[in-house]
Amino acid sequence: MADLFDTSPPDGTSTAPRAPQGQGPRPLADRLRPAALAEVIGQTHILGPDGPLTAMIAGGTLSSLVFWGPPGVGKTTIARLLASETDLHFVQISAIFTGVADLKKVFEAAKIRHRNGRGTLLFVDEIHRFNKAQQDGFLPHMEDGSIVLVGATTENPSFELNAALLSRSQVLVLERLEPRDLELLIQRAEKELGHALPLDGPAREALIGMADGDGRALLNLVEQVAGWDPAQRIDTATLTTRLTRRAAQYDKSGDQHYNLISALHKSVRGSDPDAALYWLARMLKGGEDPRYLARRITRMAVEDIGLADPQAQALCLQSWETYERLGSPEGELALAQAVVYLALAPKSNAAYTAYKAAMKEAARTGSEPPPKHILNAPTGLMKEQGYGAGYDYDHDAEDGFSGQNYFPDGMKRPVLYTPVDRGFERELKKRQDWFVKLRAKRQP
Known part of the structure; x- marks a missing residue:
């Protein structure tokens, strides 16, 4: 019996179909x-x-x-x-x-x-x-x-x-074809056609670029160029005028979406403004929603710059608002400026790391209550239970710092936030070290 969608002849060998009579040659x-x-x-x-x-x-x-x-x-x-x-x-x-x-x-x-x-x-x-x-x-x-x-x-x-x-x-x-692979494909096509393409060197390279790693797309372009006057030598300008560049592959909900935003994020984290701008442009060219990019850029400021430059987050929010007011394409420049600023800003994920560590501690300690001395006591019963007893009002303490415990009773004090010695966090580290010394001095 014949198989549905079977393109092979009865003996099982694989042959390409012939063009029906009256139709043109096979592609x-x-x-x-x-x-x-x-x-x-x-x-x-x-x-x-x-x-x-x-x-x-x-x-x-x-x-x-x-x-x-x-x-x-x-x-x-x-x-x-x-x-x-x-x-x-x-x-x-x-x-x-x-x-x-x-x-x-x-x-x-x-x-x-x-x-x-x-x-x-x-x-x-x-x-x-x-x-x-x-x-x-x-x-x-x-x-x-x-x-x-x-x-x-x-x-x-x-x-x-x-x-x-x-x-x-x-x-x-399977990987996209490299330029050398596509050049070999052109040579095979020229042999099949019986003549060379009427392109100068730069135009030939431009044709390969238009294919964007897709061999089938390249051969479709070659087929168009092959029909041009072989006596006329085509340069890059003429080629790009006559042919439409193949749109770059970009799926806003698929792998390309996640791969390219990852590339943008890591370029910012790696302090490379040129690479960051390139991936931003790739996503915008692919039709990505600039609002999505604005949100992710703001996330980068929070995660990777953090308190090393507190202005970074504010600048991202301003660029987001600027885009909302200007729209595309003018507003996209504000996003580009934010990306450059983030890439060149001092980096710290100390607050991000501290937050994740705090979440782990919260999960580990469950429903442990705060120590009673930092709880309010609006009723007499609560006062009798010791709520608020022994609380030290920090503004009344020397240096505005009492050094008292704010973690649950019996919980070993963790160190969650460890600022880096970069940017504004260098100053925060000095402050933290100062408070650590005062706490050690004032706690029994």
Whole structure:
């Protein structure tokens, strides 16, 4: 019986489809699809001599896999070639267009094929689009050996895939193509086309930059350039006028969102204003909500600058308010100024660390009451119980400091706040050391 969504011929070999009569030639990206894993450009960390896929093929033990990586880096191509080189029947489906009934047909066909002595490599594009129950549906067929699952996703599998599915699969990260890989791809395209692209050196580099690490996008651009007058040498200015730069990948709710805000935060913490501005610009270019950035920038001031520069938090709030009043794009400059200020400010996480330590102490000591001498006694009964007895009013004490205990009775006094010797906290450290000496002098 014929398999649903099966792109392979009956003998199981993988061949690219021919263009129907009356239609134009196959797209360049399809014509250049490698015929063997050795022809794949890039991904040498998994396909090289010591790569995990090389070892699997050599050992004849291909396990279920999850390919995690950006678009246009070869996930589909590698899956198809794996099937060919391990003599598995190749079936491709997309989680976007496949329902439960379709999956049942695919699984039933794989079972029949398995009983006849042939395995199936089931390639599932956008596998993260399946819900948790649908993902569970793959498990029995993976366990009985009727399918080898190869899933492809652009999202973090740790967040998007079931733990049970992940435990039965090996996650392999596919990387965006490097400029040298893309140049090799252009050379292959020129050989296929039969002529060189009419670009000068800088324009050729600009074309590679436009692809942003995506091989398929590059070949689509090459196909456009190949149709231009070969006698006219194109420079960068002309190229950028004729072609639209591919939009940078940015998912405001996915990995890119969290990866880039992490890069911004760590650049600020690392006192690198240039890197911090770069990641801020990347997020704004990607369409990130500036209000989200304003909130996170303020958090950076609290967490990483702290009391080493008390003005940092105030400046962040002012930049946030400035953005609200000006809007985009003018208000975004205020956020940029805040980022530069934070990156160059003295750093301290002493208050942040002290707060976390205080939370641990609070959890450890439970409901221990405050010492009675610092409690108010508005009723006679409370006075009889000793509330407020022996309280020293600090303003009446020498130096305005009584040195009395404010922790629960019997609790060993912890040291939670340890200021750093940087910025304004250097002054706070002097004050703290002074109070420590006075306390030691005045406590019995």
